[in-house]
Amino acid sequence: MLKTISVLVDNKAGVLARVTNLFSRRGYNIDSLAVGTADRTDVSRITVIVDCDDRILDQIVHQLEKLVNVRTVKVLSDISNVTRELVLIKVKAPASVRNDIIQIAEVFRGRIIDISTETLTIEITGEEHKTTALMDMLKVYEILEVARTGKVALDRGMEYISYKDEE
C-alpha cells in the first residue's frame, strides 16, 4: 500500500544521500521523492512515498529517526491529506492541432506555459489520476518530454509538524 512520509532534515550537504542510502541499503522501494527547503531555511522537507506494508513502514520510520540529521519523521494520514505533484508536458503541436490541445489542457485546468511553432508546454498540478488522464489524452498528439516534481503532501486541518518539541 502507498504510504506518504514527511521527513524534516537538516538542510546540509549530503543529507539527502544519507536518506536515500538508507532506503536502498534496506531494500525499501521509493515510489516518489520530493525535496525542498521548509518554512525555515535550515530545514529541508523530504516527502517520500513508499509502497510497503505496516511492518516495513514502522521500520522505515524508526530507521530514519536514527539518522543524526533527521529531525522529525511523520507518516501522513491515509485518508486526510492533500498531495500534489507538478508535471510539465511538452507535446508536438503544429498549427493544425494547436487549438485542440489547448482545449484539452483547459479541461484539466492545465496552463500553457510555452509555445513554439511546433510545440506546446503544459503545466499541470493535481493528483495522479488527473495527470495520467491528461497524458492519455495527449498521447494522440505525441508527447515529446515530461518532467515531474515528485509528490509533496501535507495533512489536512490542524495536523502539522511543529518545531516546538526540539527546542
Place this chain on the structure above:
Amino acid sequence: MNGAKFLVKLLEEHDVDTVFGYPGGTVLPVFKALYASKKIRNIRTSHEQGAAHAADGYARTSGKTGVCIATSGPGATNLVTGIANAYMDSVPVVFITANVPLSLIGTDSFQEVDITGITMSVTKHSFMVKSTEELALCVHEAFKIAESGRKGPVLIDIPKDILVSNVPNKFMSAQSKLKNLNAALPDVSQEVLLSASRLIDESKRPLILAGGGIKESNASESILALAKQINAPVCSSLMAVGEFPYSNELYVGNPGVYGNPTANSALEKCDLIIAIGTRFSNRTAIDKFVKDGSCKIVHIDTDRAEIKKIIEPDCYIVGDAKNTVSRLIELVKPHEKWFDGSVKNEERDDILEAVHEMFGDDAYIVTDVGMHQMWVAHGYPFEKRGRFITSGGLGTMGFGLGAAIGIQIAHPDKPVILITGDGGFLMDCNELATLKRENLPIITIVVNNGQLGMIKTIMNKARSSKLTSIKGAPRFSSLARAFNIKGYRVKTKSEFLKYAAEVNEKRIPAVFDLIRR
C-alpha cells in the same frame, strides 16, 4: 595552533589516553602532534585493519570510546572492515582519517577516496570537516554520537589543509546543537510492563534469550534474578556469551545454527521467549521456533528500530534492559521448573579447561571467527562477565589479534588469551610485530586443524576439499619465532600447561600451535 595540534587537544579533552593507527602522507601532521602529546599513547599496528580491531577491542573492555587514526585512500579503506565490525556489534569507536587537501577533493587525486560516502551505511554517522571552524564541533559531536543510545562507530574525515592551517581562537569553542540523543528513551510505562508480566504469568515454559545489548546495560545479574524467580532457562546469543556464569544451573548456552544442543533444545520446547537486548540475528535462527505461533515473544530493547525488524513480538518494551528487568521481577509470579538440561554436560575440548585452570576467571578470552570460536562460545567456563570478546555480527576473520592487542593495552595486568584458527590467524598474524614492539604478553592459541572448519561443514555436502584445506600454511610455532616470539607446537593439555606456565610466569607473548587434526 594548527588543526592537527588542535585535534589532539580535543582528543585529550575527551579523555582519550590511547589511539591506534598507522601513519601516511596526509595524516602525518596528526601523528606529529600525537608524538608531542604527553597524555596520549599511540599504538602503531602493522596494518590499519589491525588498528581498527584494536580500537574496537579496547572500547569493548575499557568502557571508553576507542580512537583509531589512518591516512587517506588505502589507509581509510583498510579501516572499513573494522568499522563495519564495530557497527554490527555496537562498539563506540571514533575513526579519524585524513584526506587530500580540499582543493583536490573530488578530482581522483593520489590516495583520495570518498571515505565518508563509503562508510555511510556502516557508521552511526560520518563527518567531513570542510573548514577549521567545523573541526571542534565535528569532534565533540562524533564522541557524543558514538557514546549515546545504542553505541557505535563514527568517522571524521579531515582534509590535510585543515590539519596544517591555523585554527583561530574563536573557532576553538563549539556548542553542539545535536538533538538530545539520549532523550530517545522514554520511561517504560507500568501498563506495558503489566502486559509483559501477564504474558510471563500465562506461560508454562518461559525462556530468556539475552543478547549483546545487556552488556551495555550491565543487566546480567538482574536477568539471572528474573530467571530464578520464574525458573526460566537462560540462553545467550553469541554477543552475550560470558555474561552469565557457566556454572549457573539456569544457563543453557548459546542457541542457533552453530549453537549448544542444550540451548536449542530449550528453545524448541519453550512457549515464551523473553528476548532482551537481542536483534534476532539469523544465526540465532529463532524464526523456526516461532513461526507456527506456538511460542510467544516479549522483546525488550533500547533501539526501537530493532522491534519488529525480524520478528513481530506479542509485547515489546523500548527501554534499558537492567531497569526494565528489575521492574518486571516485582510483577511476575514464581513458576515451576520446566527444563532440566545443563550445558555443562556437553562435550568440549580439554584445552578450554586447561586455559581456565592456568589463567583463571579474570582472563580475557578473545576469539577469531570459525569453528574454534564456537568451541569457546559453547564450552569455555566463563565465570566473570565481560571476559568473552568476539566478532559477533560481522563474523570477521582476522579480528582476533588486533582486538587482543587493544584489550591488553586497556588491561596491562590481566591475562589476554587469543584462541584463533589456522585460517583466521593467517589473516592477522602480521600484528605479531605490534605485540613484540609493544611487549604485550598475549597468549595466542592457534587451533590448527589444517582446514577452514566452518566452511567445511557447509562444503561437506559438496564433498570438496579444494576450498577448505589450508595447504601451504606455515608452522605457526616457527612463524612466531620469526617475530622473536616464543612458539610451541603442542598436542595435549599437559604439554600446553607446561609451556603456558613458563610464559605466564615471565609475562611474555607466546604462540601455541595446537594440533587438532
